[in-house]
Amino acid sequence: MSALFLRLKATMSVSADPRPASLPRVDAAQLGMVLDNSYANELTGLHAPWNPSPAPQPSWLALNTELAQALGLNADAIAGADGLAVFSGQALPTGASPVAQAYAGHQFGHFSPQLGDGRALLLGEVVDPQGQRRDIAFKGSGRTPFSRGGDGKAAVGPVLREYLMGEAMQALGIPTTRALAAIATGEQVARERPLPGAVLVRVAASHLRVGTFQFFAAREDQEKLKRLADYAINRHDPDLAGQPDQYLGLLRRVAERQATLIAQWMGVGFIHGVMNTDNMTISGETIDYGPCAFMEAHAPDTVFSSIDRDGRYAYANQPLIARWNLARLAEALLSLVHEDSDQAIALVSDVIDAFPALYQAQWLAVFRRKLGLVSSGNDAEDTALIEDFLALLHTQGMDHTLAFRHLADAVEATDGQAPEMMALAAPPGREPLLAWLQRWQQRLVSSGKSPPQLAVALRAANPLYIPRNHRVEEALQAATERGDLVPFERLLTVLKAPFDVQPGSEAYALPASVEQQAGYQTFCGT
Known part of the structure; x- marks a missing residue:
């Protein structure tokens, strides 16, 4: 990892827009929304107190009743007038101290020392019945001090996309931020053409990002950087608190979580589309479903994002970018890891250099499950079996999701084939596919499971439906x-x-x- 690090002495600058007027308060207890504000209270200097811009004519697009109940909120009350007023920015719940969060970030490899919530606000935090702290935040609630000329608004389409994608990922068992609600604002937002406006209410384990650490590290503000790291540890890895190597431990934990997350993305063919450092969370949750999409025909170089012209964030590049982003986090933590810069570099380099093997182990676990393989198999042989199948999908242009799903049909077929599977491949590619299926079924013998048992396991590992x-x-x-x-x-x-x-x-x-x-x-x- 390069020892070079940007030493920016810039101070946080914000736009001159006046803070929106104070808002009426709604009794949070009636909504079951007992808010805490640990981020706002403990991390002064990393946010700007701000109020949302009230939606002129709000109406419900969607309310995630299941998530509301999981958070311990009163879903029925939230579905009423007070809940709509709160989630549309017309009122604030008692106890709320909304803030716009500051962060920096590398965007497509280029460092911006100040980004921040240009159209988002952290309303506050709730502690769910399991004792887990969760952020409740707005997206599209109007201009903030970090808007940089933007209008701070969101349109119905992107808001509903994020709602759909978050719920899809949740159902697939992949760590994700989720939408608690989507609200139509009743106003038009100016894009290429006027579009109906909306606000997303997002729930996250936290909104701490790699870019959050970069913000203070770039300013060489040791005191605030340490407070941020301590806050992150206490919130996400409390067992590390007070340990001699707690900051190095934090880097290791983030690496572990990201290795697991990216491997799961790869398993379902998910392409984030904009893996900037301000879009990588410390918690290991997927965040910011902007130009994301699911791959259909398997192709490692698949890119959907209109702004990713060089394929930096293509499907196959995602684990590489995860490591690159982690290296930026490591740079930001250097001064906390060890007072001697050379030793600090050596320590964090070990973590970054270990990431490929860490990711490979997670990738192998994900795809073994998708192929119904027991974990006690030979790693090299199983890796070759998986890679050969993926290569077949690529050369034949086979659908990623259905090819894996139809493995269950192949297990149940008396001749070891499945018409559904064969139909995905062009006639010239069916012989190589049959040869691979024979290798795979020979490997399955060691599982000790019957074909019906294997079919059940395969269908539980491979979705039939994705957000096409x-x-x-x-x-x-x-x-x-x-x-x-x-x-x-x-x-x-x-x-x-x-x-x-x-x-x-x-x-x-x-x-x-x-x-x-x-x-x-x-x-x-x-």
Whole structure:
């Protein structure tokens, strides 16, 4: 890892916009929303107190009742007028101290010493019935001191995309931020054309990012950097608190969480699209579903994001970028890891250099499960078996999701084949596929499981439904153009049970047509 580090002595500068006027208060107890403000109280200098801009004519787009209940909130009360007023910025719950968070970040490899919440606000934190602290934050609630010329708003389409993607990832068992609510604001936001506005209410284990650490490290503000690191440890890794190597330990834990997360992304063909350091969380949750999408035909170089012109964040590059981002976190933590810079560099370099093996172990575990392999197999042989299957998917242009799903059908087939699987490959590629299936089934013998047992395990590991890009666009277009939420709600219902066969939902499992896939792009929505 390079020993060079940006030493920026810039101070935090904010726009001159006046703070929005004070807002009426709603009794938080009636909503079951007992708010704490540990971030606002303990990390002064890393945020700006701010109020949301009230939505002029708010209405519900979606309310995540299941998540509200999991957080210990009163879902029925939140669904009422007071909940709508709070989530649309017309009122604040008692106990709330909303702030716009400051952070820096590398965006497509270029460092920006100050970014921050340009259209987001941390309303506060709740402690759920399991004792876990969760942030409740707005996205699209208006300008903040960090807006840098933006309007601070969000449109219906990007808000509902994030809602859908978060719930899909949750159902797939992948760590993620989630949407508690989506609110239509009743106003138009100016993009390439006027679009209906919306606010997302997002829940996260925290909004601490690699870029949060970069913010103070770039300013050489040791006191605030240490306070931030101590806060992160107490919140996410309390067992490290007070240990001699607690800051190095924090780096190791973040590396472990990111290795697990990225391996899970790769398993389902998820492409984040904008893995900047301000979009990598310390908690290991997926955050900021902007130009993300799920790969259909398996291709390592797949890119959907319209702004990723060089493929920096392509599917196959995601583990490499995760390591690169972790190296930036390591740079930010150097002064805390050891007072001697050379020793600090050596210590963090060990963590960064160990990441590929850490990730590889997680990747192998993910794909072993997807192939129904027992973990006691030979690592090299299993890796070759997995890589050969992925290579077949690539050369044949086979659908990533359905190819893995149909492995269960192949197990149950008396001839070791499955018509569904064979149909995914072009005729010239079926012989290599059959040869691979024979190798795979020989490997399965060591599992000691019967074909029906293997089929159950395979279907539990490989989803039938993912957020197919054309289905997502169909739902967002209907909501944006016609105010029709039925396609969104139907897709959301399907995505909440991705592993279960849902009669009547067969079309949601099918890939887009060649015409629909051609040139498909996603956008940040800012």
